[in-house]
Amino acid sequence: MPSIKRIAMRVTAAAMAAATLMTSVAYADEPYTGYNYDWWGDPVPSQNGYVVDKVYTGADMGVDALSEPSDMFFSETENLFIADTSYKPASGSGKGRIVVTDKNFSLKYTIESLDLSGVQDWLDEKQSELNAGALSQADFSKVTNTVFNGPTGVYVDVDEGEETIYVADKDNDRVVAFTIDKIGDDKYKTAVGKVRTIYTRPPSNMYDSTVTFNPSKVLVDAAKNVYVCIKSITKGAVVFSKEGDFNGYFGANRVEATGEVLLNAFWKLIFSREQAKKMRRSVPVEISNFDIDNDNFIYTVTESKSAETDILKKLNSAGTNIYTNLGYSDYTFGDYLTKYYRGQTYSSQITDIDVDENGVINLLDLKTGRVFQYDDECNLLFIFGGIGQQKGTFNIVNAVESLGDKVYVLDGRKCSITVFKQTEFGAIVHEAIALFNKGKYEEARAPWEEALRRDSNYWLAYIGLGNAYLNEGDYETAMKYFYYNSRTGYNDAFKSWRMNFIRDNFTLFAVIIIVLLAGIYIISVWRGKVRVRKRAEEERMFKEKNKGKEDV
């Protein structure tokens, strides 16, 4: 029985992998165990793709300790911008600052205050609104504040070498875009942001007047449209034009078809309008974070514990989700299973996303503190990180970024940035998957084989090797690799193998079929003859028996 043999092989392979893993853990001393998912959706031990390189705190960067930082961003100029949300400035007014370092974490400058002189027209407009009573004094002083009040999101748009910094200034109800003119020569290299545009709450005839405008994240596309993520809005991200005009919403999630939603839809058919009004409204879950890649696709994530769909979306400029239009809608992101462990339920809550220049996606799971790395076809590559106190584990993860082959994770409670570096195994897999996704299956064969030598549990390697052999026309080997790893791959390989098999042995098949047909014909003829003879015999016996009698 081939399957038993296969199972035995797999068990040995798993044991060997576990043994290798144990030694590698002992060597690399990681506080988390690397794992991955196999074809069955079961977690299996795996080699670590990323290990901790170093941990940086505020002191390492040359500034005061960070205080609940909630976002960071690597600009195209390879500078790191950190939104230090709860920092108390020495001046006493405001809350929060932006810390800017280069990629080696040496301080470039910090921003604590803003200069609004560049937007005098806008200020005058707001002043007149205040005088007309369209704007309250509190709101006016918020949006025209010269200091931050809890900045939770930062994005940098580099245009011809000039950095424009966009900050989601959450408790000031605004997003500010500013540039830096000159950097102070004090200890913290304090710089003042020269404001270009301020994006505030849209006029109430376009924007629901009952919901607040507390921007939590911000990003800018190539056309300089500003996308603002607001936790209280379920219609998607709020989009502003470059000049600060409200353009609409972008990329709302779908309403998940739960039992309650379906039941409500049924009742709505029956209820009168007054009754229907009193029902709970079915609204989609809000998007909680996003990122944009080089081709201007926007990726959104949903943090909700209960959400099953639209966890990660890849949206084109029309707002259509690429990842559900591929024909598969059963993508799973984060951990596959909800685990109950020591009185706590663990189900993935994806809080941040980062897409690097190769299209590799890093998802950050708030609940388990893990980073889930996917390629651009949503194949799970690596899982690393965790909850804990050691290096490489976190308390409350807030942001993930990547630069080159390093992944950076920001911890809001530990107030530090952990740098993960790629292992040798990680490099092999990345090389292989890059070639594989370009369709260069044969070139990817050597790295996949190497990956499999290091970790025989690594499921993607089987797919890669199967495709390589399938492309070469070695269908039998391809089938071997696809067996219990990919049904579609196995089907393709098997189809071609069967075709070849029949073609090669056509004479044999023809002879067998002819012999069978002839055999059936001869037997039927013979049986017919026997039957006729038997019947004649019976008739004769019958006649003999009744010879003496008159009528029969």
Place this chain on the structure above:
Amino acid sequence: MRFNLDMPAWKWPFYIMRHPFEGFEDLRWKKAYNMKVALVIVALLFIVSVCGELMTGFLFNHSSVKIFNIVPIVIRTIVIFFTWVIGNWALCTLFDGEGTMKNICVNTAYALVPYIIGQVINIILSNCLQKTEGAFITFISYVTILWTAVLLISGMKTVHQYSIPKTILFMLITILAMVVILILLVLLVSLFQQVYIFIYSIYTELLYRFSNLEPTALIFIFIGAIAAIFAIVVAAYTAYEKHQIAKERKKLNS
């Protein structure tokens, strides 16, 4: 008579398969119920189910081969078969059914032959066909299941001498009876588990009480106690038997 019905016992299932309606009548008329053949068919059903789990081609195999467990298969085939037989007998005897347990068992088993043959064909086909040709497999399994259902109705009708609507009604009620039997079985099993837990907790209790004793000594005491109870029961039984024999003798003597 076109067919010679004096055939060996193993040919009967195939004859019945080809004659769904008169086959069982002939079987009844010839009184050719054969328990051995029926049990072989049940065994084959079990084997085919195991093979279906293990040997169905990868493209069509949706069972979890990673953890192969034989207990569900035993329950799915053998246990369900015998619960059906017992449930049907227990029910239909009360409602003018003429079938004995043996006859019901044999008829049910003979009705399963098309399903088994269909499964075998499917296992072979699943290793030769590709995904898009899977319709053949579905077709074969539907046809054979339908055939088995027809045979089962015919068999139950013949064995109890019912009308067709009554047969179908009592087959449905039999399913309910099976559920009841299985629930009782589960209860019984859990009861025995409770007994086991009871004895085990006595053992642990003793272990704590006499913690100064060696555990091995305790085991000996425990075994000794059980042996003593057993000995008393045996002694009482032999005494009773002696008494009975003496009574008999007295009767004979008088």
